[in-house]
Amino acid sequence: MKSVQSEISIRIAAKVAGYALLFMTIAAVAATDLTIGPLIELENPTASINNVKSNQMLFRLGILSWIVVLICDILAAWGLYVYLSPVNKRISLLAAWLRIVYTAILGTSILNLNHVLELIGSEYHLTTIGYAHFESQTWLFLRSFDSSWSIGLIIFSLHIFFLGYLGLKSNYVPKILSIFLLIGSFGYILIHLFNLLSPQFQSLIQILGWIFIIPMLSEVALGLWLLVKGKNVTFKK
Structure with a gap:
């Protein structure tokens, strides 16, 4: 009876991990490609800040997407632990x-995005520190x-x-899936x-990204x- 219950819990964990990984992927794409990502111009800080100021709701939706990613990561950690x-x-x-x-590093990284909203939404910061300092901060x-999240991805x-x-x-x-996970880990690191x-x-970083995509x-x-x-797999000891 205990073995049957154990297998049931493992299968529930598989569903939790599976859904978490898929929802996390969708939310990450929403954050990087549909909301925050398009607002940021790496070579133009002024334009990026103006984009965020003009599209604050889109930026907030991006932060929400990252929070969804964070929650899904926690669920995936539990589900994969039980399953494996x-x-x-x-x-x-x-x-x-x-x-x-x-996930903890990702959480602290998300706080940086919230700080951006605090700065942009406060006239006090702009009037007290001046526009140049406001823009640089x-x-x-x-x-x-990005830099904090990148460090987290090493972990x-x-x-x-x-x-x-x-x-x-x-x-x-599946062995092929496991091999691709191992190769992917080297790509990330x-x-x-x-x-x-x-x-x-x-x-070079972009080339590595394409090689390991x-x-x-x-x-x-x-x-x-x-x-x-x-x-639905059968677990053998």
């Missing part, structure tokens, strides 16, 4: 904690989101690595280490697999 615990409970727990640490918070790459490792060791996660240590080489999307494939097949 039969393989190796300690490593599965380590993978979950790595994702939680990444606002731009600093906008850029701090996230380790989470993906252990997911791939656990998948390879399991007898129920290379791109974001370069972004931290050598941010001037943006062309499919493996780095393997977590989305994992979410789909969990919902279609993963929730």
Whole structure:
């Protein structure tokens, strides 16, 4: 009876993780490509700040999208931990904690976006510190989101690595999917280490992004697999 209950809980965890990964992907696309992303011009701080001032509701929707990503990451951490615990409970727990640490960094990064809203929405800041200082401080918070999130993704790459490792060791996660997770983890760590240590080489970072784009999307494939097949697998000890 206990074994049956355990399998039921693992299958529920598969659904939770699967839906969390898919909703997280949709919310991340909304944040980066539909709301905040189009407002930011990397080579033009003044235009970026004016875009945000003129489209504050869109910017707020972007922040909300990132909050959805954060919540989904927490749910995914729990679901994947439960689902992969039969393989190796300690490593599965380590993978979950790595994702939680990444999520905490993402949360602090999102606060930078909220600081932007506070600055833009307050006439007091503008009148007391002057426009030049106001603009530089606002731009600093906008850029701090990306740089802080990038550091968090280095931690996230380790989470993906252990997911791939656990998948390879399991007898129920497809091997090809696990291999792509492992390759994707190296893509994440290379791109974001370069972004931290050598941010001037943006062309190289973009090339690495294109090289690893499919493996780095393997977590989305994992979410789909969990919902279609993963929730129905037979667990063998």
